[in-house]
Each structure stands twice: as structure tokens, then as C-alpha cells.
Amino acid sequence: MTTLLERAPVPVAAKTPRRSVTALFVIALFVAGYTGFRPPGEWAATLQAVSLTDGFHRRFLVGTLLKPFGHGYLVFAVASFVVLGAVLVAVTLAFFRSRTEIRRLLIVAWLLLPTGGYLFHEVGYFDQMLYLLLFGALWALHRNRPAVASAMMTLSVMVHEIALLTVLPVFGFALLRKVPFRRACALVAPAALLGAVILALPPVGPGAIDRLRRSLSTADFPYRADALALFGRTQTESWRLYSITGVLLYLLPIAIVVVGGFLYLHRPALAAAVPVAAIAAPTLLAFGGWDDARWGFLLVTNFVVVLWLWLGHREAKLRQMAVLTALFLVLTHVPMPYFDGYAPRGLTLVTPVEDLR
Numbered sequence: 347m348t349t350l351l352e353r354a355p356v357p358v359a360a361k362t363p364r365r366s367v368t369a370l371f372v373i374a375l376f377v378a379g380y381t382g383f384r385p386p387g388e389w390a391a392t393l394q395a396v397s398l399t400d401g402f403h404r405r406f407l408v409g410t411l412l413k414p415f416g417h418g419y420l421v422f423a424v425a426s427f428v429v430l431g432a433v434l435v436a437v438t439l440a441f442f443r444s445r446t447e448i449r450r451l452l453i454v455a456w457l458l459l460p461t462g463g464y465l466f467h468e469v470g471y472f473d474q475m476l477y478l479l480l481f482g483a484l485w486a487l488h489r490n491r492p493a494v495a496s497a498m499m500t501l502s503v504m505v506h507e508i509a510l511l512t513v514l515p516v517f518g519f520a521l522l523r524k525v526p527f528r529r530a531c532a533l534v535a536p537a538a539l540l541g542a543v544i545l546a547l548p549p550v551g552p553g554a555i556d557r558l559r560r561s562l563s564t565a566d567f568p569y570r571a572d573a574l575a576l577f578g579r580t581q582t583e584s585w586r587l588y589s590i591t592g593v594l595l596y597l598l599p600i601a602i603v604v605v606g607g608f609l610y611l612h613r614p615a616l617a618a619a620v621p622v623a624a625i626a627a628p629t630l631l632a633f634g635g636w637d638d639a640r641w642g643f644l645l646v647t648n649f650v651v652v653l654w655l656w657l658g659h660r661e662a663k664l665r666q667m668a669v670l671t672a673l674f675l676v677l678t679h680v681p682m683p684y685f686d687g688y689a690p691r692g693l694t695l696v697t698p699v700e701d702l703r
Contacts (some may be wrong), residue, residue, distance in 0.1 A: 367450050367528040369440050374454045375434070378462030381690045383469075383585040389685070390470025391422040392573040395562060401554030402548045402577060407504035408475060419567040426470035433465070433474050436481040439484040440654070448662035448670075450656055455674045456650045459681040463690050464643045473644060479505070480513040480667075484520055503541035510541045511631055512644050513629065515624035516651055522620055523655070531661040580636075588636035594629070596638040597645060600680055601629045604649035607673040611666055612656070621656055625649045646677060 367579070395417050396402045397409035416420045441453045456462060468474060477500045483495035499517050502509035514537055521530035557572050562569035576584075605626055612618045628644040631637075662670065684690065 367447060368679050370454045371450065374457035374462065377476065378457045378468050382463030382466035384467060384688055386423050386426040386470030387686050389570045389573050390426065391419055391567055392562065392570040393472070394422045394425065394470065395558060400558055401551030404544055404549045404577065405479050406473060407501060408472065417565045419561060419565070428470045429474050429478060434479050436478065446661045447655065449657055452650060452654055453484060459646065459674065459677050460680055461643050461646050464682050466538065467684050467688060475505045476502050476513045479515060483517055487520060487524060489640055492533050496536055500540055501538040503537050503544060507541060507544055508631060508634065510538070511627045512648060514538065515627040516648060519624040519652060520655055562592050577623050577643055584635065590632055591640045593632035593636060597629045597632055597641055600642050600645050601626050603644065603673060603676050608649065608653060610669055621652050625652050644678060
């Protein structure tokens with residue numbers, strides 16, 4: 347029985363990255379870290395304190411695991427950097443285990459784009475845990491352990507419900523390249539069903555927000571009351587606080603570029619529907635919140651991961667390289683403003699005189 351999507355080409359012998367490409371990767375990693383590195387913010391630390399045992403029914407997995415260690419900022423900072431470090435290890439392994447130059451250059455390009463700095467800027471946000479679980483699930487799938495992969499993705503919706511529009515579609519795409527359609531649906535179903543249950547339940551139990559506020563009032567960092575307020579609002583109340591149209595207008599040009607580029611490489615066909623859906627799914631996050639730059643980061647990241655999976659062991663032709671080069675040059679112009687008053691660091695040693703006027 348064949349899978350819904352085309353099967354990956356027959357594996358070829360692994361190739362050692364050329365020194366020049368390896369040097370590019372090291373430089374790109376350094377530039378990304380220099381551009382966006384910062385300590386975890388109070389918003390991220392506050393959300394990491396949210397736990398199921400305290401009565402929270404969304405985004406509770408990380409906080410539940412960390413609760414035995416207390417609500418100290420050091421606990422949240424260490425956990426944040428451990429997750430970021432694990433993501434960087436996964437990216438590094440993907441680079442060195444890639445068997446084609448195009449896959450390696452794809453990772454380098456993602457790090458050099460605004461997404462690279464944004465990855466470091468996002469330290470402490472649950473997005474990093476979501477993609478860490480996705481990478482673990484993809485590894486388990488590669489090792490022919492689909493049940494383990496499915497369990498990891500089920501955990502992802504307990505980390506953050508946006509897993510339904512970010513990592514889960516990518517996981518579904520990866521599944522359809524390896525197993526038949528019915529088997530893929532069965533493996534995605536636990537995460538999808540649990541996500542639906544989480545969204546159907548009230549975000550928080552009675553009095554839970556006030557109890558956590560009292561607990562965090564003695565913590566050694568200024569917790570963000572507005573972060574906890576997220577759990578007390580309905581989605582309709584949240585929609586009154588921002589312009590969905592404004593967020594969509596930010597995301598749609600990015601979506602058009604990445605989807606259009608992928609379709610040019612893939613050629614429009616029925617088989618392209620699933621990877622295109624996996625790439626474009628984060629655009630729907632415009633209806634979930636106002637973090638437009640963050641959604642843009644996730645949109646471009648999904649594109650890179652899907653393209654990396656789709657390429658498999660195929661080396662890009664000259665025409666494809668030209669298309670990808672042009673596409674990534676366009677994406678360098680995507681603005682991704684940072685949170686909390688931070689800004690990307692420039693690569694100059696002094697501030698330009700024009701900025702001082």
C-alpha cells in the first residue's frame with residue numbers, strides 16, 4: 347500500500363560537509379546569537395509558572411514539570427536556556443547529518459534571516475519547546491517508532507495550543523511520506539483530539555489566577571499580570587484588543603512568498619496540498635492573538651522545516667538554487683520587531699550618526 351505523498355528517494359551515501367559550508371554555518375549561528383540573545387523575559391517566566399495542579403487547563407505542561415523547583419527566576423531561566431540549547435543541538439545535528447548541500451544551506455539561510463536572531467530572542471517562549479518536541483517526533487519517526495512520535499506530538503498541545511497550527515501540520519506531512527493515509531490519521535488523532543478538548547474547556551479554573559498571583563507576588567522577579575490575564579479572557583474579548591486584519595496584512599505577504607516559492611519548486615499538484623497546508627497553517631494564528639512578528643517567525647520556520655523534509659536526499663538544480671536564493675533575499679526584508687523594548691543588535695561597533703539625530 348502506498349502513501350498519499352510521494353516517497354522519499356532511495357538514500358544515498360552520507361557526505362561530509364565542505365569546510366566552506368561548515369564555516370558558513372558557524373558564522374550564521376554566531377550572527378543569529380549575537381543579533382537576538384537576551385535573558386528570558388518576565389512574560390515568559392510568568393507563563394512558565396502556570397501549572398495544571400494550580401487549575402490552569404492550557405499551556406500547563408512546562409509549569410507543571412517545573413513546579414517542584416519553585417517559582418524562582420533562576421529556575422525558569424535555566425529551563426529556558428536548556429530548551430534553547432536543545433533546539434540548537436537539534437539544528438546542528440540536522441546540519442551535519444544532512445546528505446546534500448542544499449539542506450545544509452537551507453539551515454544556514456534560516457539562521458541568517460531575521461528568524462535566526464528571533465530564535466534567540468524568543469528564549470523562554472513555549473514555541474521552542476513545541477519545535478523541540480517536533481524534532482524529537484521526526485527523529486522517532488525516522489527510527490520507525492511512530493507511537494513514540496505520536497506521544498511527543500500529544501505532549502505538544504499541552505505545552506501550547508498553537509501546536510495545532512504549527513508543529514502538528516508539519517508532523518502530519520512527515521507521516522504521509524512514510525505511512526498510509528489511515529495510519530497517519532490514527533497517529534495524528536491523539537494530539538488533535540486532545541487539542542480540541544483543551545480548547546473546549548475553560549482556560550482556567552475558578553480562583554486559579556488570583557491564587558497564582560498571590561504566589562508570584564513573593565517571587566524574585568516582577569511577574570506579568572497581563573500574561574495571567576490571558577487565561578481570564580474569552581477569545582471574543584481578545585479580538586476586541588487588536589486588529590485581526592492588521593495581523594493578516596502582515597502575514598499574508600510572507601505566506602504568499604513562501605507558498606509561491608514552494609509551489610514553484612514542487613509544481614502545483616494534489617500532492618502539494620499537504621505540504622502547502624503545513625507551511626501556511628501559522629497564518630491562521632492571526633485569529634488567535636496579536637503577536638504578528640512571532641507568527642511570522644513561525645510561518646517562515648514551518649516553510650524551512652517542510653522544505654527540508656521535502657528535499658530529502660535530492661540535491662537542488664541550478665534553477666532551484668536561483669529560486670531559493672531570490673526567495674530568501676525577499677525574506678530578509680521581513681520586519682520582525684522584538685518584544686519588551688528589545689531590538690536586533692547591529693553588526694557595527696558604533697551607532698550610526700543618523701540614528702543619534
